[in-house]
Amino acid sequence: MHNKLTVVSMSQEKKELIISKANALIQKSGYAAMGMRELAKAVGIEAPSLYNHLQSKEEILNQTCFTLGRKLLIALEEVNDIYFDAEQKLRTAIRNHVEIITHDLSAAYVFIHEWKHLSEPSLSEFKQLRDKYEAGIREIVEAGEKEGIFKETDLKFATLSILSAVNWIIEWYKPEGTMTPIQIAEKISDFILQGLTRDKRFN
Amino acid sequence: MHNKLTVVSMSQEKKELIISKANALIQKSGYAAMGMRELAKAVGIEAPSLYNHLQSKEEILNQTCFTLGRKLLIALEEVNDIYFDAEQKLRTAIRNHVEIITHDLSAAYVFIHEWKHLSEPSLSEFKQLRDKYEAGIREIVEAGEKEGIFKETDLKFATLSILSAVNWIIEWYKPEGTMTPIQIAEKISDFILQGLTRDKRFN
DNA sequence: TTGTTATGCAAATGTATGTTATTTTTAAGT
């Protein structure tokens, strides 16, 4: 019987490599379907060696979901503090969101879709984080309404529409494509602000 | 050695029950994470009995993805045949889509997210179906542009934005909520056509 | 009644799962 405490790796580099490879596999086949042996092979080691760096499979999920969640939330709170009018706030928030999400698509996929597989209490904690982010977006829309820039809308609905547009990116974005993340963000902002209809003022 | 041919059930009722329960479980925990034992328990039989009605687990995925895919495609093709101006086409297409998706949320979830787990050749076939649907939406946007109703946009991008809005519904829609599917469809259409910005013509 | 088919269950098959215990190799610090 050994006095073996929890193993905590010193080199975080490897851990990040593992999580990054894991996210890629999860994006391809889902969290539940990703096997630790498969992951180990992708990293170039044997499955049990993973546990020199991780406590469990779920730690991967935890890491990715919360790291990305906090990153998004911080960026959003910064926007809500600094910028002045609502349109600029919204455009900046969207640009930040798009940049963060496109910067690591696999992680974004995990964050957006696979958080369901978190177990309590992480699950509740994560939902709270998400709600907070959603509330931040809603704040901007609300401000825009009060400023008279945005039309009166169902706040909840408008917020969800914005989130749908920015989160759906992971379903189609390819880094090799022609549009840069910033260009995508601009197009999405235009779309959300103006819609498809031709502006009749200039006709 | 038996001469046991493929088992094909006569009562399709039960099969539909199984698939419906399966979709609910898949929505909750994902296709890979749903176990046949768990499904059997939900149906009220033992796991091996499922195979009196199904050939395999994947048949569930197949059924749901293709049934819903065909349903959506047919509805869209009807719209593209009948209605005249592009705005009406788009509004109708969106309404159909929303109605179909909200009618069976679990199935919609499987259709939108879990098709990845299909294996060849079904996978390629399904992708083709999806592409066809996307092309149908793009046709409408293209027509709107030519009619001068819609502004000139990146066709691909506009199409994806529309699909993102209607597909994201499954992430938040609750049948107990206040909005009916038709109301949701209207709001989405308005949002896509007009955007958030207040119409300055009437100010 | 008899033959047939649909449906179910219990038992078992082979494989894959996440993970632990234990040992060996590698690398760094002295």
Add this chain to the structure above:
DNA sequence: ACTTAAAAATAACATACATTTGCATAACAA
């Protein structure tokens, strides 16, 4: 060169997986 700790490997564990086999029952047609 010696020590120490980190990282990897081997072997194994318990459990869970989708599925098959073989057999029983119930419904129904002849």
